Amino acid sequence: MKLYKNTTQAVIDSLTQIFGDKKYADKVIEKILKQNSKWGARDRRFIAETTYDIVRWYRLLMEVTPCGPHDYWKLLGGWCAMNEQELPDWVExxxxxxxxxxxxxxxxxxxxxxxxxxxxxxxxxxxKELGRIWHDELKALNEEARVVLRVNSLKTNVKKLYREFSEVEVEVTLDERYPEALILAQRQNVFKLPQFKEGLFEVQDAGSQAIAPFLQVEPGMRVIDACAGAGGKTLHLAALMQNKGRIISMDTEEWKLTELKLRARRAGVGNVETRVIESTKTIKRMEKMGDRVLLDVPCSGLGVLRRNPDAKWKLSTEFIEKVIDLQQNILHDYSMMVKPGGKLVYSTCSLMPTENEKQVAKFLTNNPDFTLEEEKHIWPSEGFDGFYMARVVRKA
Incomplete structure (x- = not known):
């Protein structure tokens, strides 16, 4: 592919903000792509994919390219050399x-x-934590993330939406391990599709789609999604419950719950109530109220590095130590919302036992009224993002 100055400059501007200003890559690229309405799909793909690739391979490119840490033109040149891309005769x-x-x-x-x-x-x-499997998982984390859709069963089904996409030449594939997933053959802006605006699907990685079913919800239950964020798993739970029963979606950030409400309206979800966690009192008021409680806790995010490669350069051991303490506190405090005989799922998008199995083991030691029913790993080497989930039961 021939390099053009304006799109190449967009890559340089993106890298400057990501590394120089320490901004999040996805937000930077989203903003950059809005700056020039004349860029076509190929231009946008070049800017996004090249930026992400240089971020992903930053240390390697720094090692093989004679340049300083903020010489982004030279880094781009090193990327071109590694990818058999001809370098133009530019002064940079x-x-x-x-x-x-x-x-x-x-x-x-x-x-x-x-x-x-x-x-x-x-x-x-x-x-240290994963031993011999770390090598293969690490290689998988450096692969480009696929775009996966979760079909909204409140409005359609996989076969019907698959046919609709075929008619408009949006190529998708199926994966029998994830019955509600459609995987895009080629990356594109799916948010412009009429099917998205109609609420027929959400963008959600296949691994993430395994968490809501793992909670074993049924229509009519009272379910608490206590770390709901913008609500991807809440919406999945609502579909599994056929819009029957009640889901209480909670988060410490009100703006995330506002986004959840907008998404719920588009998806046709009507059984969700949102609550901002203002203090421990918010949790205590709901003691023993939940048939099911989902704790999709903050974590290192090491299982989703292929999707967020800039996190490699922002994470630190100090941050992970703090997040491990936070995870245990959430498990201890929020578990009071599970009623006797009810179930709780603890989940992360991390690979590390210190954030996963060891956290659950410590919780069970300190809370003998809970027992482990099942735990599950989804590894990046299986093709999607990495997740851990454990389901515990409160004794009746």
Whole structure:
């Protein structure tokens, strides 16, 4: 592909904001793409995919390219060399030699933390906690994330929506492991599709789609989604409950619950009530009220690095230590909302036992009125994002 100055400059501007200003990559790219209405689909794809790829391989590119940490033109040149992309005769690329870059790659490609482009501490932590499987999971986390849709069963079904997409040449595939998922063959802006505006689907990774069914909800239950965020799993729970019963969706951030309400209206969901968690009193008022409680807790996000590659450069061991304490506090405090005989699911998008199995084991030791019923891993090497979930039962 030929490089053009305006789209290439957009990549440089994106990298400057992501690394220089420490902004989130998805927000930066979304804003950049809105700046020029004349860019076509190919231009937008080049800007987004190239930016994400350079962010993903930042450490490797820094290692093989003669440049400083904020010389984004040289980083782009190194990316071009690694991807057999011809470099234009631009002043920004002066001094770059493709053969020298590839020779350097040959020297470092057996050093995992460089070849897979992650910080030293992350490689050490992964090796320590996951042992021999860390290598394969890490490789999977460097693959490009696929766009997955969850079909809204309140309004349609997988076969019907599959046919609709075929008629408008939107190519999707199925995966028997995830009965409500449609996987896009090619990345595109699905939010412009009329089927999205009609509430026929939500964008939700296939691994994430496994969590709501794991809670084993039934129509008519009282269900509490206590870390609801913008409500992806709440909407899935509502569909599984056939809009019957009651879902109380809670979060500490009111703006997220406002977004949830908008999404619920589009999806035709009518059994959701939102509550802002203002203090521990909000939780105590709901003691023993839930037939089911979902705790999709804050975590390191190591299972979704293929979707958020900039997180590799923002995370730290100090942050993870803090989030582990927060997870245990949420488990301890929010579990009071489960009624006797009810069930709670603890879930994360992390791979690490310190955030997963060990958290649940510690909770069960300190809360003997709960017992483990089932736990489940979804690994990035299986093709989608990585998740952990454990279902515990409160003794009647």
């Amino acid at each position: 690329f002066e001094g770059l030699n493709r053969k020298a870059i590839l020779r350097k790659w040959e020297e470092v490609k057996t050093v995992r933390k460089i070849a897979e482009s992650i910080p030293d501490w992350m490689d050490e932590q992964g090796e």
